[in-house]
Amino acid sequence: MDPSKRKSIFFANDGDDNSSSGDLSSFTKRGTITPGKIANAREGELSQMIDVESEQKYQEIIELLVTGGYFRARISGLSPFDKVVGGMAWSITASNVDVDADLFFQENSNIKQKVSLSEELIKALNRMKCPFPLQAQHITLLNYITLFPIIRWLITKVIETREETGDLLRMYSISMFGKDYIAPIDEEMKQSLSESCDFIESVEKRYKPTRKFKRGNTKSTPTQTLLEYGKLHRISRLPTNVNENKEAAQKLESQLGGKDGGKDSSEAEREEEEKKIKQMMKGMKGVEGDALSKVSGGVLKSFLPSEEITNLSERYGDMSDVGGVEGGKMMGEKLHRQKISNLEKLIQQKQQELEQIISAHSERQKELEQLQLLVGKKQAFNERIIRETEKLDALETPENTKALQALRSLVLLNETLIAQEELFKQSCKRQMVEYKQKIEQLLSQDASTQEDQLDSDRQQQIQQAFDNDVGKLKKLKLLLNKKNRDISLIQRYLDELPSRAELLQYQRQFVELSEQSSSKLTETRQYYTTYNTYEDKKTLLENELSILNSIQSKYSVAMSSTTNKELFIKSMDQIIDGIQQVLDKSDNKWNVEKVRHDTLSDQYMTLLDQERNYYKLTKDFEEECRKNELLIKKLNELQ
Numbered sequence: 001m002d003p004s005k006r007k008s009i010f011f012a013n014d015g016d017d018n019s020s021s022g023d024l025s026s027f028t029k030r031g032t033i034t035p036g037k038i039a040n041a042r043e044g045e046l047s048q049m050i051d052v053e054s055e056q057k058y059q060e061i062i063e064l065l066v067t068g069g070y071f072r073a074r075i076s077g078l079s080p081f082d083k084v085v086g087g088m089a090w091s092i093t094a095s096n097v098d099v100d101a102d103l104f105f106q107e108n109s110n111i112k113q114k115v116s117l118s119e120e121l122i123k124a125l126n127r128m129k130c131p132f133p134l135q136a137q138h139i140t141l142l143n144y145i146t147l148f149p150i151i152r153w154l155i156t157k158v159i160e161t162r163e164e165t166g167d168l169l170r171m172y173s174i175s176m177f178g179k180d181y182i183a184p185i186d187e188e189m190k191q192s193l194s195e196s197c198d199f200i201e202s203v204e205k206r207y208k209p210t211r212k213f214k215r216g217n218t219k220s221t222p223t224q225t226l227l228e229y230g231k232l233h234r235i236s237r238l239p240t241n242v243n244e245n246k247e248a249a250q251k252l253e254s255q256l257g258g259k260d261g262g263k264d265s266s267e268a269e270r271e272e273e274e275k276k277i278k279q280m281m282k283g284m285k286g287v288e289g290d291a292l293s294k295v296s297g298g299v300l301k302s303f304l305p306s307e308e309i310t311n312l313s314e315r316y317g318d319m320s321d322v323g324g325v326e327g328g329k330m331m332g333e334k335l336h337r338q339k340i341s342n343l344e345k346l347i348q349q350k351q352q353e354l355e356q357i358i359s360a361h362s363e364r365q366k367e368l369e370q371l372q373l374l375v376g377k378k379q380a381f382n383e384r385i386i387r388e389t390e391k392l393d394a395l396e397t398p399e400n401t402k403a404l405q406a407l408r409s410l411v412l413l414n415e416t417l418i419a420q421e422e423l424f425k426q427s428c429k430r431q432m433v434e435y436k437q438k439i440e441q442l443l444s445q446d447a448s449t450q451e452d453q454l455d456s457d458r459q460q461q462i463q464q465a466f467d468n469d470v471g472k473l474k475k476l477k478l479l480l481n482k483k484n485r486d487i488s489l490i491q492r493y494l495d496e497l498p499s500r501a502e503l504l505q506y507q508r509q510f511v512e513l514s515e516q517s518s519s520k521l522t523e524t525r526q527y528y529t530t531y532n533t534y535e536d537k538k539t540l541l542e543n544e545l546s547i548l549n550s551i552q553s554k555y556s557v558a559m560s561s562t563t564n565k566e567l568f569i570k571s572m573d574q575i576i577d578g579i580q581q582v583l584d585k586s587d588n589k590w591n592v593e594k595v596r597h598d599t600l601s602d603q604y605m606t607l608l609d610q611e612r613n614y615y616k617l618t619k620d621f622e623e624e625c626r627k628n629e630l631l632i633k634k635l636n637e638l639q
Contacts, residue, residue, distance in 0.1 A: 057144035061087070061151050068155040069094070080142055081109075084151070085117065088139075091154035092124050096161045114140050115508060119501055123394075125150065128157070136504055397500045403490060410487050417480050421473070428469060435462055547575055 058080065065073040065087040072090075073083045109117065118139035125134060130150060138146045178186075395404070442455055498506070551572070558568030 054144045057148045058084075061144060061148055064151055064155050065091075068158050081114070084142060084144075084147060085114075085121070085139060088121055088147075088151060088154060089117070091151070091158050092121070092128070094161065095128070095154065095157040096165070097128050097157075111140075111512070115505070119505075122501075136501070395494065395499060399500070400494055400497055403494055403497075407487065407490050407494070410483060410490070414480065414483055414487065417476065417483070421476060421480070424469075424473065424476075428466075428473075432466075 061084055062073045065083070068087075068091065070087045070090050072078065073087055075083075078086075115136060118136040121139060122134055122136060130153060132146075132150045132153065134146065134150055137143075177183075182190075439459075554568060554571075558564045
């Protein structure tokens with residue numbers, strides 16, 4: 001038997017003596033399927049029918065993505081999955097919506113990455129409130145008819161987002177451009193602005209204001225100031241004692257050389273000085289009558305009360321009668337002391353007001369901190385409620401909708417009971433405080449024995465009502481605990497139930513595991529078949545070798561005589577008959593296996609035809625259902 005014939009049933013390469021791994025890989029390898037090409041099933045390749053509508057939707061999806069701005073869809077080297085799913089991920093990102101999902105797209109992904117990306121896309125679409133239903137298998141299997149309205153909706157969202165943020169992005173881009181570059185219009189504007197600035201500067205210099213009047217008689221200002229404070233320059237220069245006057249007169253006479261000249265010069269100086277003082281007094285009277293009284297009165301009212309102003313005016317009137325240097329000095333000292341005392345009182349008053357303001361500020365600061373803590377707690381509680389609500393919304397599926405509704409009703413009942421419990425506690429505390437106040441009032445009053453009896457009855461009624469309320473409170477607490485236990489049980493039950501996404505993932509993993517196990521089983525069977533084939537080949541070769549060795553060893557003996565030669569020929573005929581029988585058995589077995597292989601191949605082709613018909617009929621049925629829905633919708637509109 002030729003072992004290569006037995007091997008040709010399973011392997012394509014009959015004469016290869018290398019390891020069987022290459023043959024197994026060539027046996028288990030499927031051909032690449034291209035759209036529109038009918039593959040040969042006998043060579044291990046599947047066939048795929050041309051779907052005109054899906055191809056049309058695919059081209060429309062590519063046009064939509066390019067129109068929206070996803071120009072990677074034009075690259076011919078990318079697969080349809082990378083183009084379509086990458087366009088969906090880009091559209092969701094460009095919509096500027098917080099979807100709380102990691103849309104990490106990678107080209108040439110494996111099955112696990114494709115499934116995880118499909119699930120993330122579905123979560124993102126649910127967060128965006130997509131009006132069209134979508135499942136993970138629609139994305140992984142590229143159901144273009146289902147994906148087309150979703151991608152169209154996403155492109156619409158992208159265009160709306162661009163309309164909203166287009167002006168802002170344009171302003172930002174212009175601002176960034178202006179930091180490094182200058183446009184020709186800006187250069188012209190800058191040049192014209194510099195020219196206009198030069199013109200304005202020249203006009204300002206030309207019409208600059210010039211001083212026409214100057215303040216005159218600046219030497220009399222110190223003298224006027226001294227006169228305002230009652231320190232006359234003439235009197236201050238006079239000596240206070242008679243002895244001093246005499247000494248000064250003698251010095252003057254000795255210096256001038258005579259008494260008459262000194263007296264005349266001193267009298268002339270005094271008269272001239274008195275004239276100057278009178279002139280200054282006349283000018284100061286006019287100021288006092290007009291503007292000084294108005295300004296000084298407003299300033300004094302802002303610092304001193306009206307009573308002190310009147311007292312000061314009276315004192316000033318009394319002191320004005322006192323003449324000479326001593327009266328002026330006393331008046332100035334008294335005014336200075338009064339001013340210091342008034343300022344000290346004012347400082348004390350302002351310090352007291354400052355302390356009151358500081359204490360009020362500290363109290364308000366404490367109240368503000370308490371309110372901020374309360375607001376922080378409320379915000380944290382609100383955020384926790386929002387997170388829990390989002391988790392419940394994410395867990396909601398058609399299977400556990402009823403359970404979630406029951407859970408929501410129980411949670412609402414729980415919150416209502418808690419609120420009622422708080423209100424009841426507050427009312428009980430308020431009533432207890434009122435009753436305690438009434439009891440204290442009744443105890444403080446001197447009432448009669450009958451009133452005491454009535455009070456005891458009233459107290460018993462109050463105690464009985466209080467006991468009843470306490471019993472109701474205990475019952476409500478028991479009911480609340482029971483509801484909490486029910487809620488926890490339902491929540492654990494919901495946690496144990498797998499969601500639709502988990503079920504789909506489990507199903508997908510089971511299918512992949514089944515495919516891996518079947519392929520591994522087929523590979524193992526092929527290893528066993530290969531081993532048996534080589535083992536049979538080895539056995540036959542060993543038999544052949546033993547026969548040849550026996551023939552070679554007996555050939556010289558058999559050729560020695562005629563009798564031995566005849567016996568040798570008979571033994572050779574027997575050996576040939578045995579080999580022919582083994583060969584006939586092997587041929588019969590090979591023919592049986594070949595017939596079985598042809599039968600299975602025909603059955604496989606029949607099943608493939610049935611599968612094609614099934615997919616075609618299913619597609620036609622879906623199309624008819626869609627047409628039926630459209631007709632029903634139109635009929636309802638006409639009615």
